[in-house]
Structures are given as C-alpha cells and as structure tokens.
Amino acid sequence: MNKKKKSATVYDVAKLAGVSPSTVSRFLNRTTFVSNSKSKSIESAIKTTGYKPNFQMQQGDNRRSMTIGVLVQHPDSPYTSTILNDMEKTLMAKGYSLVMASGHWQSKLEMHALEYLLKSKVDGIIIITGNLDIELIRNAAKSVPIVTVGCYDIQDENICSLQLDNVMGGYIATLHLLQQGHKNIAHIKGLSTQPDAGSRYEGYKKALLEANIKVNRKLIKQGDFGMEKGYQQTIELIDSNIYFSAIFAANDLTAYGAIKALHDRGLRVPEDVSVVGFDDIATSLYFTPALTTLRQPIGEIGTVCANSILNLVVKGDYEARMPPIDLVIRQSTSSIYGKDH
Numbered sequence: 386m387n388k389k390k391k392s393a394t395v396y397d398v399a400k401l402a403g404v405s406p407s408t409v410s411r412f413l414n415r416t417t418f419v420s421n422s423k424s425k426s427i428e429s430a431i432k433t434t435g436y437k438p439n440f441q442m443q444q445g446d447n448r449r450s451m452t453i454g455v456l457v458q459h460p461d462s463p464y465t466s467t468i469l470n471d472m473e474k475t476l477m478a479k480g481y482s483l484v485m486a487s488g489h490w491q492s493k494l495e496m497h498a499l500e501y502l503l504k505s506k507v508d509g510i511i512i513i514t515g516n517l518d519i520e521l522i523r524n525a526a527k528s529v530p531i532v533t534v535g536c537y538d539i540q541d542e543n544i545c546s547l548q549l550d551n552v553m554g555g556y557i558a559t560l561h562l563l564q565q566g567h568k569n570i571a572h573i574k575g576l577s578t579q580p581d582a583g584s585r586y587e588g589y590k591k592a593l594l595e596a597n598i599k600v601n602r603k604l605i606k607q608g609d610f611g612m613e614k615g616y617q618q619t620i621e622l623i624d625s626n627i628y629f630s631a632i633f634a635a636n637d638l639t640a641y642g643a644i645k646a647l648h649d650r651g652l653r654v655p656e657d658v659s660v661v662g663f664d665d666i667a668t669s670l671y672f673t674p675a676l677t678t679l680r681q682p683i684g685e686i687g688t689v690c691a692n693s694i695l696n697l698v699v700k701g702d703y704e705a706r707m708p709p710i711d712l713v714i715r716q717s718t719s720s721i722y723g724k725d726h
C-alpha cells in the first residue's frame with residue numbers, strides 16, 4: 386500500500402528557495418516588496434514542492450489549518466521583528482506556522498492584508514498596531530478569533546485586546562526628566578493615528594501638569610515613529626530658538642534621529658540636552674550615548690500574543706496579562722542642576 390504523500394509546507398518552500406519562511410509569506414501576500422531574485426527562487430520552489438497556500442483549500446474543509454495570521458506594519462522594524470521572532474517560536478512549539486501580511490500604516494493595504502489572511506483560512510489572526518477600523522476588526526472576528534496589541538481597546542466576543550500602559554510609560558519618562566531638574570521638556574510624538582502615541586503624549590502632559598508646569602505647544606512636535614522625522618523635528622526645535630533642555634521621544638527610533646540632529650547642530654547629549662526614548666530595542670544599549678528609555682517587554686509581548694490566540698482557537702477564551710513597562714536609565718540623560726542655563 387502506498388503511503389499518502391505529505392503536503393508541502395511554507396518551510397519546505399523556504400528551505401528550497403534559500404529564504405526565510407516570513408519572506409515566503411511576504412511573497413504570497415503581495416503586500417510587501419520581495420526582490421526579483423528571491424521571487425523567482427520562491428516561485429520555482431513552489432512549483433517543485435507542489436506547495437498550495439491555505440486559501441486554496443476546498444470550501445467546506447473545516448479542519449484546522451494549523452496556521453496563525455499576523456498583520457504588522459513594518460516587519461523589518463526592530464520592534465516588530467523581535468515580537469515576531471518570539472511569537473513564531475511559541476507557535477512552532479505548538480505545531481503552528483505563521484502567515485504574515487503587512488499594512489505599512491496605510492488603511493487600504495491594511496484592509497487588503499486582513500482580507501488576505503481571512504482568505505488564507507488561518508485559525509486565528511494577531512494584529513500588531515495599525516489603523517484598522519474597529520468595526521472591521523469586529524466583523525473579521527465573526528470568522529476567526531483575533532488578538533490585537535497596540536490597537537484600540539476592543540472588548541468583544543472572539544477578540545482579545547492586549548494593552549500596555551502607555552500613559553504610565555509617558556508619565557514615567559517625563560517624570561524622570563522632571564526629577565533631573567528639567568522643566569522645558571520637548572516631546573516628539575508618534576503617529577497621530579496610533580493609539581500608543583496618543584497615550585504616551587497624555588502621560589507626558591499628566592506629569593507636567595502634576596509638576597505645575599504648563600504644557601508649551603511650541604515644544605511639541607508631530608513625529609511618525611521614524612528616525613528621519615525625529616531628526617527633522619529636532620532641527621525645527623533648535624531653529625525655533627525656543628529653549629529646551631530635554632526631549633521625550635515617542636520611541637527609540639525617534640530618539641536616535643533627535644540625538645543625530647542635536648549632534649549635527651553642535652549640542653551634546655546629555656550635557657546640553659537630555660533625551661529619553663521608548664521601547665528599549667536592542668540597539669539602544671549600544672547607541673552613543675546609550676539611550677535612557679522605557680523598556681517594553683517586546684519579547685514577552687510576542688509570547689503573550691501567541692498564547693492568547695491559541696487559547697482563543699482551542700478553548701474559546703483567554704487569560705492574558707501584559708508585563709509592566711520599566712524605566713532603563715543610561716547615559717543620554719543627566720541632571721540639569723549645576724549646569725549653566
């Protein structure tokens with residue numbers, strides 16, 4: 386008797402093509418650029434292995450696909466890649482594969498990515514940040530369980546909404562600077578459409594108001610969580626000739642851009658201006674100067690997300706608790722006391 390041939394998986398395709406499984410996923414969902422050379426290798430591997438994506442499964446086949454979809458914004462960002470790495474490890478240990486789609490902070494691409502994951506017949510979907518409409522997420526949850534992190538707080542059936550206390554994080558970052566004697570604290574915000582960014586800004590304002598310091602709108606700049614915008618907005622702050630002795634950046638990448646701008650304009654960190662970031666991505670420890678930042682438990686977030694979606698898929702419920710945010714004090718901040726200002 387002939388044994389039934391085992392179906393090819395995305396890992397078989399990745400191995401033959403000489404790329405990572407996530408690159409194969411990006412090629413299949415068409416929402417992220419994959420180079421021509423890699424695309425040709427993947428196409429060839431798909432033909433050779435006979436791999437068929439899950440969305441080609443016959444209608445009516447109600448078996449689990451043993452795949453979990455994840456919708457991200459920028460898979461190559463240090464924040465996202467760390468979460469994905471730990472998420473994939475947890476899922477693989479349970480026999481599940483990861484199918485990824487990217488939104489790039491664009492509503493149409495996010496909608497397309499969500500539709501792709503639904504068509505892929507994944508057993509559940511994890512959404513990491515983004516701008517998707519709440520009702521769109523609720524409608525998708527009628528088909529599959531969904532876990533969101535860094536999105537709006539959605540309390541609904543078949544949805545697990547995980548939230549870090551970003552207000553507290555913004556408050557702690559600003560309070561640290563206040564305790565160092567800084568009163569003129571600039572803030573470079575994150576994306577205006579991103580709830581995390583708004584919450585960090587609220588924490589910043591809360592700390593200032595508790596210290597009886599009026600929020601100065603001239604010290605607040607709109608960023609986008611990127612280094613280039615952090616650089617540009619810091620240059621604008623310097624050129625405005627308004628005095629500030631510290632910057633609270635919405636994330637570490639924004640802080641990197643801010644420090645580069647300060648350096649280019651002859652200002653020293655922290656001797657002239659102290660800088661605090663948010664995230665504590667791996668490179669922040671090795672940046673010059675090493676960045677004071679709010680440490681998000683990035684690796685743990687991936688594990689919590691993975692366990693939450695598996696609980697929803699298998700048990701229909703979840704019990705998840707996000708770990709706390711901690712202040713990590715390094716060399717990019719110092720006391721203003723004793724300085725000539």
